[in-house]
Amino acid sequence: MSDGKKSLTLLEKMKQKAMMQKSYGGEFIEESAKLTARVCPNCGAGRAAHDGLTHCAYCSFEFLSVKLTDGINIKKQDNSSNT
Numbered sequence: 001m002s003d004g005k006k007s008l009t010l011l012e013k014m015k016q017k018a019m020m021q022k023s024y025g026g027e028f029i030e031e032s033a034k035l036t037a038r039v040c041p042n043c044g045a046g047r048a049a050h051d052g053l054t055h056c057a058y059c060s061f062e063f064l065s066v067k068l069t070d071g072i073n074i075k076k077q078d079n080s081s082n083t
C-alpha cells in the first residue's frame with residue numbers, strides 16, 4: 001500500500017483466478033461427427049434395435065455365441081429379443 005497500489009477486492013481476486021484456471025478436460029479439439037454401425041457379415045443388413053444383439057433379424061446369422069447362465073436379470077434363454 002505504500003507504493004500507491006490498491007489491493008484487489010475478494011470479487012476481483014475470484015475473477016482473476018477464474019480467468020487463469022485451465023479447463024479440466026484440456027483443450028477443445030473440433031472434429032467432424034462420426035457414426036459407426038455394425039452390419040451383418042452374412043447378408044449386409046444393419047443390426048435391428050430389438051433383435052440385433054446376438055442374431056441377425058433378417059437371416060438369423062449368429063453375431064455372438066455366448067453361454068448364458070441364470071442370474072438376477074439375465075436368464076439362460078436368448079435375452080436379445082422381447083418375446
